[in-house]
Structures are given as C-alpha cells and as structure tokens.
Amino acid sequence: MKFIALLPLVLLSTAIAGLAADAPPARRPQTRSPEVSTDRHVTFGLQAPKAAEVSVSGQWAGGRTAMTRDTNGIWTATVGPIEPGVYEYSFQVDGLSMIDPGNPAIKPMREPRTSILHLPGRPPLLYDFQDVPHGVVHQHTYFSKSLGRPRELVVYTPPGYDQHPRTRYPTLYLQHGSGDNQATWVAHGKAHWILDNLIAQGRAKPMVLVMADGHAVAPGDTSPGAPKNLAAFETDLLENVMPFVEKNYRVKTDAANRAIVGLSMGGEQSLRIGLTHPALFAWVGGFSSAAPSAEAFGTTFDAPGAVNQKLKLLWVGCGRDDFLLKRNEEFIDLLKAKGIHYEWNLSAGTHSWPVWRLYLTEFAPKLFQ
Amino acid sequence: MKFIALLPLVLLSTAIAGLAADAPPARRPQTRSPEVSTDRHVTFGLQAPKAAEVSVSGQWAGGRTAMTRDTNGIWTATVGPIEPGVYEYSFQVDGLSMIDPGNPAIKPMREPRTSILHLPGRPPLLYDFQDVPHGVVHQHTYFSKSLGRPRELVVYTPPGYDQHPRTRYPTLYLQHGSGDNQATWVAHGKAHWILDNLIAQGRAKPMVLVMADGHAVAPGDTSPGAPKNLAAFETDLLENVMPFVEKNYRVKTDAANRAIVGLSMGGEQSLRIGLTHPALFAWVGGFSSAAPSAEAFGTTFDAPGAVNQKLKLLWVGCGRDDFLLKRNEEFIDLLKAKGIHYEWNLSAGTHSWPVWRLYLTEFAPKLFQ
Numbered sequence: 001m002k003f004i005a006l007l008p009l010v011l012l013s014t015a016i017a018g019l020a021a022d023a024p025p026a027r028r029p030q031t032r033s034p035e036v037s038t039d040r041h042v043t044f045g046l047q048a049p050k051a052a053e054v055s056v057s058g059q060w061a062g063g064r065t066a067m068t069r070d071t072n073g074i075w076t077a078t079v080g081p082i083e084p085g086v087y088e089y090s091f092q093v094d095g096l097s098m099i100d101p102g103n104p105a106i107k108p109m110r111e112p113r114t115s116i117l118h119l120p121g122r123p124p125l126l127y128d129f130q131d132v133p134h135g136v137v138h139q140h141t142y143f144s145k146s147l148g149r150p151r152e153l154v155v156y157t158p159p160g161y162d163q164h165p166r167t168r169y170p171t172l173y174l175q176h177g178s179g180d181n182q183a184t185w186v187a188h189g190k191a192h193w194i195l196d197n198l199i200a201q202g203r204a205k206p207m208v209l210v211m212a213d214g215h216a217v218a219p220g221d222t223s224p225g226a227p228k229n230l231a232a233f234e235t236d237l238l239e240n241v242m243p244f245v246e247k248n249y250r251v252k253t254d255a256a257n258r259a260i261v262g263l264s265m266g267g268e269q270s271l272r273i274g275l276t277h278p279a280l281f282a283w284v285g286g287f288s289s290a291a292p293s294a295e296a297f298g299t300t301f302d303a304p305g306a307v308n309q310k311l312k313l314l315w316v317g318c319g320r321d322d323f324l325l326k327r328n329e330e331f332i333d334l335l336k337a338k339g340i341h342y343e344w345n346l347s348a349g350t351h352s353w354p355v356w357r358l359y360l361t362e363f364a365p366k367l368f369q
Numbered sequence: 370m371k372f373i374a375l376l377p378l379v380l381l382s383t384a385i386a387g388l389a390a391d392a393p394p395a396r397r398p399q400t401r402s403p404e405v406s407t408d409r410h411v412t413f414g415l416q417a418p419k420a421a422e423v424s425v426s427g428q429w430a431g432g433r434t435a436m437t438r439d440t441n442g443i444w445t446a447t448v449g450p451i452e453p454g455v456y457e458y459s460f461q462v463d464g465l466s467m468i469d470p471g472n473p474a475i476k477p478m479r480e481p482r483t484s485i486l487h488l489p490g491r492p493p494l495l496y497d498f499q500d501v502p503h504g505v506v507h508q509h510t511y512f513s514k515s516l517g518r519p520r521e522l523v524v525y526t527p528p529g530y531d532q533h534p535r536t537r538y539p540t541l542y543l544q545h546g547s548g549d550n551q552a553t554w555v556a557h558g559k560a561h562w563i564l565d566n567l568i569a570q571g572r573a574k575p576m577v578l579v580m581a582d583g584h585a586v587a588p589g590d591t592s593p594g595a596p597k598n599l600a601a602f603e604t605d606l607l608e609n610v611m612p613f614v615e616k617n618y619r620v621k622t623d624a625a626n627r628a629i630v631g632l633s634m635g636g637e638q639s640l641r642i643g644l645t646h647p648a649l650f651a652w653v654g655g656f657s658s659a660a661p662s663a664e665a666f667g668t669t670f671d672a673p674g675a676v677n678q679k680l681k682l683l684w685v686g687c688g689r690d691d692f693l694l695k696r697n698e699e700f701i702d703l704l705k706a707k708g709i710h711y712e713w714n715l716s717a718g719t720h721s722w723p724v725w726r727l728y729l730t731e732f733a734p735k736l737f738q
Contacts, residue, residue: 032480050421050463094419098467101482104550106475111401113470129510129519137508139555141498141562150498162617165534181473186508193510248531 033102034117041080042117044091045102049073051093056100058089058117059352067091084121084128085354086190088114108183110215116188126361127190132200133159137192142244146235152213153241154182155249156192158199158206170368171208171251172283173237174360175262175269178290182213188353194360203365207259208251212241214266234273238280256312259283259367263356264324265290271316271331272296278310283367285315287359288322288351291331304339313366314342317359319349402471403486410449411486413460414471418442420462425469427458427486428721436460453490453497454723455559457483477552479584485557495730496559501569502528506561511613515604521582522610523551524618525561527568527575539737540577540620541652542606543729544631544638547659551582557722563729573733576628577620581610583635603642607649625681628652628736632725633693634659640685640700641665647679652736654684656728657691657720660700673708682735683711686728688718 033045044056044067054075057064060082067075090097090113097113099106105116120128140153158169174191176184185191191209198204216232246253260281262270267289274284275297294301301307314335318328335342345362349355402414413425413436423444426433429451436444459466459482466482468475474485489497509522527538543560545553554560560578567573585601615622629650631639636658643653644666663670670676683704687697704711714731718724 046465048463048465051465052419093462093465094417096415096417096420096462098470099481101467101480104477104479104481106481108473110473111470112468112473112475131512134510139506139508141503143500 033100036117036119037080039080040082040084040119041078042082042119043076043078044089044100045074045076046091046093046100047072047074048093051075053092053094055092056089057092059087059354060089064092082117082119084119084125086127086188086357087117087119088188088353089117090114105187107188108181109179110181111179126197127194127357128197129193130197130200132196134196135159135161135192135199137186140244140248142240144236144240146239147216147232151236151240152182153244154186154211155245156186156195156209156211157249158208159196160206161208161250165250168250168252169206169208170257171210171245171249171259172364172367173210173212173241173258173260173270173281175212175214175260175266177262177264177266178215181215182211185209185211189357189360191360194357195364198361198364205368207364207368208245208249210241210245212237214262214269230269230272233269237273238277242280255280255282255310257282257368259285259313261285261287261315261363263287263289263359264351268292275307275311275314276300278307282310282312284311284313285363286317286328286331287356287363288318288324289316289328289331290324291316291327293330294334301334301338301340308339308341311341314340315345315363315366316342317345317347317355317362319347319351319355321349322351322355324351402469405486405488406449408449409451409453409488410447411451411488412445412447413458413469414443414445415460415462415469416441416443417462420444422461422463424461425458426461428456428723429458433461451486451488453488453494455496455557455726456486456488457557457722458486459483474556476557477550478548479550480548495566496563496726497566498562499566499569501565503565504528504530504561504568506555509613509617511609513605513609515608516585516601520605520609521551522613523555523580524614525555525564525578525580526618527564527577529575530577530619534619537619537621538575538577539626540579540614540618540628541733541736542579542581542610542627542629542639542650544581544583544629544635546631546633546635547584550584551580554578554580558726558729560729563726564733567730567733574737576733576737577614577618579610579614581606583631583638599638599641602638606642607646611649624649624651624679626651626737628654628682630654630656630684630732632656632658632728633720637661644676644680644683645669647676651679651681653680653682654732655686655697655700656725656732657687657693658685658697658700659693660685660696662699663703670703670707670709677708677710680710683709684714684732684735685711686714686716686724686731688716688720688724690718691720691724693720 035043054067055064065077067077069075100115103115107114124130135156135158138155141150144151216236217229258281260270260274267286271286272292274281318325404412423436424433434446436446438444469484472484476483493499504527507524510519513520585605586598627650629639629643636655640655641661643650687694
C-alpha cells in the first residue's frame with residue numbers, strides 16, 4: 001500500500017534533509033514515525049537517549065504501550081493490528097505528554113500534545129478521501145470588532161460551488177470543543193471529506209460549513225470584568241462571523257437555510273445560540289454537549305408551540321460512556337418538561353472524535369430537506 | 370496590547386477546559402506559553418516535573434536560554450525584549466527537541482519540533498495582518514495520478530478575486546524547503562499577508578499563489594528504483610498540479626503570466642523546472658537555493674539568446690551567512706559563463722525564514738510588470 005509505505009521508521013538523513021534549518025544538514029540518524037505495515041500493525045519511534053521511560057497511548061484498543069530503547073537511544077513500540085480509522089495518540093516521555101515529532105499530522109489544539117494516525121479503509125470510510133467531487137476548504141483571518149483582534153475562520157464550500165455562480169447554498173455553523181480550535185473539524189474531524197462523500201451519495205444537500213474559533217476569551221481568564229466566553233463568542237458569531245460569511249459567500253440567509261451544531265463546549269454554544277435565536281437558525285444540534293441548564297434559555301421555552309413551529313430540527317446526541325451523559329439527559333428532561341420537540345440519539349461511545357465524526361454523518365443528511 | 374495579553378503563562382484549568390478529552394476535566398495546574406509582556410519580554414513555560422534539564426532556543430538574539438524549575442515542576446525562562454517579527458523556537462527537554470505544547474502555532478514541518486512566536490510590529494510589518502483587503506487561502510486534496518496517492522495543495526487568491534469573475538490572474542508557484550510542507554509558506558512564511566500588503570500598496574500585481582507539496586518521494590527513500598524527488602515532483606507539478614490549478618482557478622496560462630520560485634530544496638526545484646521549461650515559466654527565482662549544477666540544465670543554456678529572449682526575470686538571492694552561499698555563487702558563475710541574464714541579490718542573513726519573507730517582498734513586486 002503505497003500511501004502508508006512512505007513512512008519508514010528509521011532512515012539516514014540525506015544531504016538534502018535538514019536544509020531548511022539555519023545550519024548545514026545533520027548527519028545523525030533520524031527517526032520517522034509512525035510506520036504502518038500492510039497488515040496495519042503500527043510502529044512508533046522516538047529518539048530520546050536520555051529518557052528513562054517512554055510510552056505511546058492512543059485511541060485504539062489496548063491503551064498505553066511501553067516503548068523499548070535500542071542502543072542508539074531510539075525508543076520503539078508496535079501496536080495492532082489496528083482497524084481503519086482516524087486515531088489520536090501521544091507519546092509520554094518521563095511523564096511529559098507530547099506529539100510524535102516524526103509525524104506532520106498534528107491535531108489542532110489549544111495545547112498541542114496529540115498526533116493523528118489516519119488509516120484509510122478498504123473500501124473507504126465515510127471520512128476518508130474518496131474518488132468523488134471535492135469541495136474547497138478556505139482559511140480566513142478577519143478582524144473581530146467586538147473582540148478587538150484578528151481571528152481565524154475556516155469555511156468549506158461544497159463540490160460545484162464555483163461552477164454554479166448563481167446558486168445560493170444553505171449553511172451549517174459547525175463548532176469545535178474546548179481543547180480544539182477552528183481548524184480541528186477539518187484536520188481531525190474530516191468534516192470536508194464527510195460532506196464530500198455524503199453529497200456524492202445524494203444523502204446530504206450541498207451546503208457551506210462555517211467553522212469559527214469558539215474561544216473568544218482565553219480559557220481560565222478569570223480577571224475581574226472578563227466577559228464570559230459563551231457571551232463573547234455569541235457576539236462575535238452574530239456580529240462578525242455571520243456578516244463576513246454572508247458577504248463573502250453565496251449563502252441563503254433565512255433561518256430555514258441555517259443550521260448550527262457543535263461538540264462539547266461547542267454543543268453548549270450551538271444549543272444556546274441556536275435555540276435563543278429562532279429567527280436565525282431553524283436547525284440546531286448538540287454533540288456530547290456541555291448542555292446548558294434551564295436558565296441559559298431565559299423565557300425561550302415558555303412558548304413551546306412557537307418554538308416547535310419555527311424549529312425544523314433539534315438533534316441531541318451523546319455516548320453511553322460519555323462523562324457528560326447525565327448533563328445531556330437532564331437537557332432532554334428539560335425539553336420534555338417544556339414540550340419542545342427533539343431527536344435524542346443515545347449512542348455507543350465516549351467523549352471523543354470517533355463519535356463526533358459519526359454524528360456529523362447522521363446530522364448533516366437531515367438538514368435542509 | 371490585547372492580542373498578546375491573551376496568553377497567561379500559568380492558569381488553573383476551569384470546568385470547561387479539558388472537555389474535549391475522553392476523560393472528565395483535569396484539575397491540575399496547566400502551563401500556557403508563551404506569555405508576552407507589553408515591553409516584549411517573552412516568558413516560556415513547560416510543566417515537566419521529571420526533567421533534569423530544560424532550555425528554550427529561538428531565532429532571537431541570544432540563542433539558547435536555560436529554563437529554571439519551580440516547586441511544581443514548571444520550568445520557565447524569560448527572554449527579550451524581542452523585536453517585532455516571526456520567530457521559530459523549540460524546547461530542549463533532556464536533549465529532546467520539541468514544540469512548545471502551550472502554543473497552538475506550530476511550524477508545518479515534516480518533523481514538527483518548532484513553534485512560532487509572532488510579535489506584530491507597530492506600525493505593522495509587511496508580513497503582519499493589516500487593515501487592508503485580504504485574499505483567501507484554499508486547502509485542496511488532489512489525487513496525483515503520477516504518484517498514485519492523494520496530495521495536499523494550498524492556493525492563495527488575491528483580494529477581489531471573487532468580486533471580478535471575468536478577470537484572469539497571473540500565477541506564482543511558490544515552493545517550500547526540505548524541512549517544510551505545502552502549508553509552511555502561509556503558516557510560517559506569511560506569504561498571504563505579504564501579498565495582501567504588497568497589493569494594497571500597489572507594489573505587486575494581484576496574483577494567485579500556488580503552494581504545492583515539494584516532497585514527492587519520502588526523504589531518504591533510497592530503495593532500488595525509487596524515483597528521484599526532483600523528477601517525481603516535476604512530473605506531479607506539470608501533470609497534476611498545474612492542470613488542477615488551471616481548471617479550478619481563473620488564471621492566465623501563458624508563460625508571461627507564470628512564475629516559479631522556491632527556497633532551499635524548493636529553489637533547486639524552481640530553478641531546474643523553471644529554466645528548463647521556458648514555454649511554461651517566464652519568471653524564475655531561487656531563494657537560498659540548493660542550486661543545481663550545470664548538468665541539471667542539459668542543453669538549455671547552449672542557446673543563451675533564446676533563453677534571454679523568453680525569460681523576463683531570473684532572480685537569485687542568498688544570504689552572506691548561508692551555508693549554501695558557495696553553491697549559489699557557483700550557479701551565478703555558471704550563468705555568467707553561459708551568458709544568461711540574471712539578477713543576483715547577495716543579502717545579509719542565514720539560511721532562514723526571515724530572509725525568505727524579505728525575498729518574497731522583493732521578488733513579488735518584480736513579477737508580471
């Protein structure tokens with residue numbers, strides 16, 4: 001399998017390797033990692049001659065594996081065989097959790113300590129790159145007037161967007177979790193390939209994905225008068241991000257053509273912002289949400305008939321082994337008590353990206369139909 | 370300065386921090402890094418209780434600085450004041466070179482061990498985000514038929530591209546170095562902001578930047594029959610990347626509207642591919658190039674009159690303290706001996722990104738004029 005055979009574990013640096021540094025090329029042996037065998041055993045490697053204890057831990061079955069040291073100070077471990085999928089993993093070097101420096105694929109995070117291992121399926125999985133028409137991922141920096149600083153924004157346009165200059169598209173605002181940033185849904189969630197594949201199969205309508213930076217306030221900023229993150233993000237989304245998107249992309253701007261969903265912290269944001277702005281969003285969801293309590297919704301649920309009439313979908317999902325399950329069940333109880341219509345998806349899984357990728361494949365096809 | 374005050378060094382994790390992990394939020398103290406003071410002293414921090422020796426080294430004056438450990442096992446060091454700019458830095462933990470896990474800004478590399486510290490200037494520098502019209506950065510995955518696998522591609526369109534649907538633009542193919550990948554010129558080189566600013570000042574023509582992955586072959590792949598990287602990249606560029614770009618973007622397709630330049634390994638690629646394909650590229654450059662020797666050009670230089678007639682610019686730059694200076698001087702000697710016209714820019718500096726950002730600000734304004 002050519003794609004994965006390109007990652008030899010240990011190689012000698014060639015004359016050309018290392019040219020991009022300030023110094024001439026180093027001649028020491030370099031370690032490349034991970035190396036995937038044709039039967040999907042995966043070998044990790046790290047050169048750390050002075051370390052006393054090194055291990056690798058990932059989302060595959062088995063958890064943490066001790067690595068063993070060779071005479072050159074290179075630590076290795078082989079795990080597997082591992083099923084096709086997208087996995088997070090980290091090295092632990094004398095207790096310090098870190099990315100695999102042999103692997104360019106890093107999960108975008110506020111505190112990057114996690115690498116990505118992507119083993120495409122045969123046949124390909126819904127989040128693999130497939131031989132179908134592809135959309136485009138756009139990176140923007142915009143100046144947030146409400147926050148007073150530049151911010152990052154990622155926008156996916158569906159296949160055919162540039163070929164149909166008179167078509168306007170519906171929009172899904174897709175929020176990340178508290179450890180993530182605006183790049184995580186593409187780099188790790190594979191949202192762009194999920195949509196490409198769902199659209200190619202005729203299961204989802206072509207739509208624009210908007211992935212904003214949900215961290216409007218530095219985490220842990222407890223300085224007096226610091227705005228709460230949810231409120232600051234809501235203002236930035238409504239006053240900066242949405243006008244930016246609707247000025248720069250051909251999107252429909254009625255509530256029936258806008259959806260919002262997010263995971264964990266982003267689930268809290270999407271449920272609160274979506275449900276309290278029925279004039280903006282008719283499709284709302286939460287994946288493994290830090291679901292808000294009743295007070296967050298003010299008087300919104302006092303007129304359930306009006307809510308149900310405007311809302312086309314309220315989709316709530318959580319895994320049985322998620323530490324936020326109780327909070328989601330309480331949210332469902334609240335909706336039940338108030339008479340708000342919802343779809344509740346109690347699934348297998350923990351608070352993790354394999355669940356969220358799956359949820360996107362279930363949620364996106366329900367939108368704008 | 371709000372922008373940089375958002376990075377407190379040490380903070381307690383809040384209930385919301387850590388939600389994106391598989392486990393409930395951790396309550397241990399977390400370390401955020403870097404923290405920049407208003408006078409541009411920069412404090413780095415890393416929690417590594419079991420480490421014996423930790424230091425930070427960066428591109429600022431002073432080089433490596435030892436970090437000191439507090440009673441919680443948090444290592445810190447303060448450097449500076451540092452002039453505004455974009456800096457690379459790494460931590461060394463018991464000899465292991467690694468990114469700063471407190472900093473989401475990572476230099477895209479084949480072996481990621483380097484974080485980015487960006488201190489915007491006042492007034493802003495040519496590579497800072499400024500209050501001017503902005504272009505858009507696009508991420509693509511395309512299937513390379515010649516390499517038999519999916520590949521990544523980054524394309525910048527200039528401000529106004531979407532507003533002028535009948536305009537076709539010239540194209541600059543911009544190649545990275547051997548330690549980098551297709552994302553490095555934007556994430557670290559700030560090529561998109563450099564172009565935004567040059568275009569806003571009327572100094573550069575609006576142009577499309579194409580940033581392909583210059584690693585067509587795994588580095589160090591010395592298996593028998595393995596294609597040479599330069600040849601494999603040339604084929605991928607000409608047969609896959611250029612047709613993809615010219616199908617998906619409104620670009621002019623004559624040589625007078627195509628330029629190619631790169632740094633280090635990418636300089637070798639751009640000089641070789643550019644000069645041996647005069648029907649494709651009339652503007653060619655090399656930044657601190659791994660400049661090819663005479664044989665690489667075959668019979669190209671045997672008819673200097675024809676070369677000089679077609680070539681609108683051959684721009685070669687190298688720093689006085691660059692370890693590739695001799696190779697560039699030999700290349701200039703070759704051009705001189707053959708009677709090929711060129712511009713030679715012997716500048717200050719080493720083999721490093723501050724030089725390459727500057728070169729882009731000098732090279733881009735000369736194009737398509």
